[in-house]
Amino acid sequence: MTRCACALIQTNSINLVLVATGKSLGLQDEETNMERGYWIRSKPLYDSLVWRQFATGHVVVAQGDGGLAVLKLFQQMCPREPIKLLFADDKSASKKYADIIQTLVPEGLQICESEQAALAALKEQLPDCLMGTQFYVAGSEEFIWAVLEVLKEYGVQDNNVAKELCGTLARSVYCVHCKTISKDVHFSIHECDGCRRHLFVRDHFSRRLGAYMGVMVDAEEPGNIPAKEEIYP
Known part of the structure; x- marks a missing residue:
């Protein structure tokens, strides 16, 4: 041996x-x-948007700083297939991307005043989409999963959606105790918007809820709450 x-x-x-x-x-x-x-495994992975080949059409949905991803996408080329671009303008974005996009995208562009308006416009567009249409989403994580929820209602598979995270790493956090979803969370420890428990923000992600799991951080030792750290700026 x-x-x-x-x-x-x-x-x-x-x-x-x-x-x-x-x-x-x-x-x-x-x-x-x-x-x-x-x-x-449940933690979502994001990549840069790239035009997909052999598509019958392209639908691009973006918000705020996702405008930069849109600009990079159209600088690759302008596909021959029909294109629909829905862009939700966001005053908090680092740049006024709507003005630049309007000069670059030749047709099929719709500027929306809010994220909700963009989602409503997407619902109007989807019944006219043909099989083989490819989808592209760029923006905050909250916006990306709101778009995916709409697409799922119409039977769009996840592998037909390219996703690019832009602007912020802020998370939506689901409290496993009271089922409240807190938005725009930047710290490792978050006080639940519902039950006010101090939650540890985990990396486990629910695609159905579009949120990360939050569990009570001092469940075993009440009152022993670690210092919070900003790790999702």
């Missing part, structure tokens, strides 16, 4: 047995896995 050279290393009060093959034989704390290479 071949013996493996082993070394016992003390790291953060956790004993790890390292084998010559590089594999760990013992791991006493699951949290160590979360530091490196840990991935929560």
